[in-house]
Amino acid sequence: MGTIIGFVSQKGGVGKSTLSRAVAREAANEGLNVKIADLDTQQGTSVNWHRRRLEAELEPIFSVEPYRTAKQAIAQADAYDLFILDGPARTSGGTLDIAKAADLIVQPTGASLDDLEPAILVFHELVKAGIPRDKLAFALCRVGTEAEERECRDYIGQARYRTLAGCLFEKPSYRQAQNFGQAITETRHASLNQRAETLIQSLIDSI
Amino acid sequence: MANFQKLKNRNKLGKPPAETAAGDNLAAPETAPPANEPYQESGANVDGRTLRASGRTEPFATRVTPGVRKRYKLIAMRDDITMGELLEKALDSYEKLQES
Numbered sequence: 001m002g003t004i005i006g007f008v009s010q011k012g013g014v015g016k017s018t019l020s021r022a023v024a025r026e027a028a029n030e031g032l033n034v035k036i037a038d039l040d041t042q043q044g045t046s047v048n049w050h051r052r053r054l055e056a057e058l059e060p061i062f063s064v065e066p067y068r069t070a071k072q073a074i075a076q077a078d079a080y081d082l083f084i085l086d087g088p089a090r091t092s093g094g095t096l097d098i099a100k101a102a103d104l105i106v107q108p109t110g111a112s113l114d115d116l117e118p119a120i121l122v123f124h125e126l127v128k129a130g131i132p133r134d135k136l137a138f139a140l141c142r143v144g145t146e147a148e149e150r151e152c153r154d155y156i157g158q159a160r161y162r163t164l165a166g167c168l169f170e171k172p173s174y175r176q177a178q179n180f181g182q183a184i185t186e187t188r189h190a191s192l193n194q195r196a197e198t199l200i201q202s203l204i205d206s207i
Numbered sequence: 208m209a210n211f212q213k214l215k216n217r218n219k220l221g222k223p224p225a226e227t228a229a230g231d232n233l234a235a236p237e238t239a240p241p242a243n244e245p246y247q248e249s250g251a252n253v254d255g256r257t258l259r260a261s262g263r264t265e266p267f268a269t270r271v272t273p274g275v276r277k278r279y280k281l282i283a284m285r286d287d288i289t290m291g292e293l294l295e296k297a298l299d300s301y302e303k304l305q306e307s
Contacts, residue, residue, distance in 0.1 A: 091232035092232060092233065092237045093233060154220075158223050
């Protein structure tokens with residue numbers, strides 16, 4: 001049985017699809033058989049990005065498929081070395097299904113209280129539902145400064161959750177790369193790629 | 208000079224929400240109903256099947272004055288019955304009156 005990583009959040013635009021793609025790209029680059037299950041059929045963010053990637057003929061190639069429910073996606077996970085559940089921007093019974101099946105549940109969050117507070121509450125709910133804390137991790141995305149990053153880590157630490165090492169700073173280059181079907185580890189700037197790789201490595205080390 | 212470092216280090220974000228503040232979102236259904244599904248008020252859903260189930264399948268059109276029409280509709284609305292039900296009740300009452 002392969003590994004399942006779930007990206008969940010109550011909010012949109014925090015980095016679920018961004019990180020899903022980067023993890024998939026890096027794993028595929030290492031020769032793993034990877035699939036992203038895009039669980040937001042209304043938006044199909046990762047599916048559309050994958051189409052752009054295929055049109056740009058970028059390597060490595062991996063699979064992205066939309067699924068209506070988490071259970072439908074999870075039923076396919078055994079066929080892959082790494083199965084990534086890119087959740088919708090909403091918390092529901094599907095979130096619990098993702099959390100139960102995943103080896104690691106990552107919740108990306110921005111640095112504002114508007115993002116952090118509901119994010120903490122999502123993990124509180126999962127813990128209340130019996131999901132072990134050590135399966136839960138925050139990933140800091142769209143951070144402005146290093147001071148802001150420190151404050152977020154401290155805030156999350158107070159709620160007794162862990163935050164993955166590294167973070168994604170708010171950079172137009174990340175957006176531009178993804179507009180062309182690239183992952184955030186494939187930008188034109190080595191330093192940005194390195195930052196993204198640090199976060200991805202921390203995520204893999206957490207499994 | 209007093210050392211204010213402790214106050215400077217205070218996290219501007221404040222305290223995170225307590226575990227007791229967790230909501231009940233995990234109980235929500237995973238998929239929402241389609242946006243194009245027509246809105247139906249419960250109890251007011253009258254379609255062909257409902258009509259067949261009640262046996263009221265025949266059209267019944269006639270000419271009345273605006274006042275009678277208004278009175279008729281207001282009584283049906285006040286008593287929360289359909290216009291067909293009101294007609295049946297009116298007929299029953301009429302026959303009872305004739306018999307008495």
